[in-house]
Amino acid sequence: MSPAAPPGVEHYLYYRVPDAAATGLRLALLAEQAALCAAHPGLEARLLERVDPAAGQRTWMEIYRRPGAGVEEALAAAIEARMAAHCAAAGVGGRHLEAFRALPPCA
Template identity: 45%
Template structure:
């Protein structure tokens, strides 16, 4: 069970429309995936006015996201948002178990 973190750069001229798209689609996903929690963040580093900013979408739920939920989220969000510069980078994170410090061995 995992949490999804998705980041990308955004054209500041498209920021308002992009935010509406992402938050609207996240709201739809929350109605379709029981317990889904979403977030939309921007990088806190100082960005010169008019420069591209980095945004991050967060997807989690108690007990984690299973493969089906991850696939649904990725499919629903793949083309969004308008104004994205470059690809959506998807990172999957899982909790560490007690005493664990390295990635599990396959």
């Protein structure tokens, strides 16, 4: 990315997953993230987890970034369509999206 290029938007999606659904859903989401990265050059995707053993669930966060171009509207829609379908099939809802733009570094 050139210094003059504006930083792109990064997407952070978080939601709760019951422990019983975690293993199967994790495998499906990681496979889908790999397919999305292959289909959209430069896209970087991660899946993070926070476990709350007392609650019997975990909080997951999907992170998507693409240096330079960012996660534009069409890509965001493709991500949500594919990932939300797996979550819905596993009985997981309540996906919350936060979008952030990196600030330019100090001169």
